[in-house]
Amino acid sequence: MPELKRIGVVGCGAIGGQLARSISQFFQDRARLMVLCDLDARKAQKIANELSPPPDVLPIDSVPVHCDLIIEAANGSVVRELAPKALEMGRDVIVMSVGGLVEIYEEVFALARRKNANLWIPSGAVAGIDGLEAAMTGGVTSVRLTTRKPPAALHGAPYLEEKGLRPAELTEETVIFEGTAREAIRGFPQNVNVAATVSFAGLGLDATRVRVITGPGIATNSHEMEVEGAFGRMVTRTENVPSPQNPKTSYLAVLSACAMLNEILNPVKVGT
Numbered sequence: 495m496p497e498l499k500r501i502g503v504v505g506c507g508a509i510g511g512q513l514a515r516s517i518s519q520f521f522q523d524r525a526r527l528m529v530l531c532d533l534d535a536r537k538a539q540k541i542a543n544e545l546s547p548p549p550d551v552l553p554i555d556s557v558p559v560h561c562d563l564i565i566e567a568a569n570g571s572v573v574r575e576l577a578p579k580a581l582e583m584g585r586d587v588i589v590m591s592v593g594g595l596v597e598i599y600e601e602v603f604a605l606a607r608r609k610n611a612n613l614w615i616p617s618g619a620v621a622g623i624d625g626l627e628a629a630m631t632g633g634v635t636s637v638r639l640t641t642r643k644p645p646a647a648l649h650g651a652p653y654l655e656e657k658g659l660r661p662a663e664l665t666e667e668t669v670i671f672e673g674t675a676r677e678a679i680r681g682f683p684q685n686v687n688v689a690a691t692v693s694f695a696g697l698g699l700d701a702t703r704v705r706v707i708t709g710p711g712i713a714t715n716s717h718e719m720e721v722e723g724a725f726g727r728m729v730t731r732t733e734n735v736p737s738p739q740n741p742k743t744s745y746l747a748v749l750s751a752c753a754m755l756n757e758i759l760n761p762v763k764v765g766t
């Protein structure tokens with residue numbers, strides 16, 4: 495019988511809470527949920543109490559000590575603190591707050607290679623990352639991500655403040671931003687995870703183009719990815735519904751994390 499992978503979850507909200515329950519429910523034969531960690535320890539303890547066997551609730555520094563695989567589902571500053579420490583110890587890490595890697599990805603990717611540890615980035619809220627990865631091996635000439643968001647979801651974006659734009663006053667669908675992924679991440683931090691994931695899988699932060707569209711008819715988040723290269727042309731469109739636990743998180747992101755865990759723990763893999 496293979497050794498059980500010891501897993502820790504950091505951040506027990508919409509994504510982490512669902513993953514904790516999935517590990518206990520579906521992966522008992524391959525993994526053991528050892529540790530839950532949340533800034534709000536009561537939240538982690540509440541989930542731990544539902545599970546059998548109950549994981550320990552521990553502070554963040556203890557997680558890599560007790561686990562082979564750590565799932566980050568908290569925020570970007572947790573990624574910047576946790577990922578380098580865990581990889582340095584040779585632990586595998588799944589990162590959900592992908593935007594947290596933008597400033598440090600070169601060192602962190604190199605560290606994972608040096609330590610022979612795995613850094614996993616799920617597709618999250620966007621479909622087509624598998625096709626993009628396959629296309630990259632043959633050569634890709636352009637990647638464009640178009641994100642549509644309701645005006646209220648863009649509230650407080652630095653780009654809008656800088657340009658004095660008020661999406662709530664628009665009378666029709668409007669392209670309010672067009673630029674590189676790096677510029678999009680700076681101007682629209684709410685959109686950081688998808689733009690970063692597409693960039694890491696494809697042409698990088700400076701060659702990936704991003705458009706942000708908003709307007710009165712747009713009620714939910716959607717992402718369109720257009721890729722051109724030696725393989726031909728690919729267009730994917732993902733129309734997301736919010737997760738029931740966190741309206742800011744697309745439900746597909748929660749499911750994507752569960753699917754990645756299944757892929758890691760399952761010897762049979764389908765898709766790139």
Ligand SMILES: NC(=O)c1ccc[n+]([C@@H]2O[C@H](COP(=O)([O-])OP(=O)(O)OC[C@H]3O[C@@H](n4cnc5c(N)ncnc54)[C@H](O)[C@@H]3O)[C@@H](O)[C@H]2O)c1
Pocket residue numbers: 504505506507508509510531532533534537554567568569570572590591592616617618619620687688691739740742743744747
């Ligand atoms: N990759 C993607 O496409 C994608 C999509 C959606 C969300 N996300 C990201 O995944 C992360 C989790 O999303 P969510 O919807 O579960 O969020 P959430 O707000 O529901 O849960 C986050 C949890 O992390 C905890 N937390 C915050 N700071 C912490 C710290 N220092 N140590 C331990 N715990 C801490 C919070 O208390 C909270 O319980 C977010 O960063 C979000 O932006 C990524």
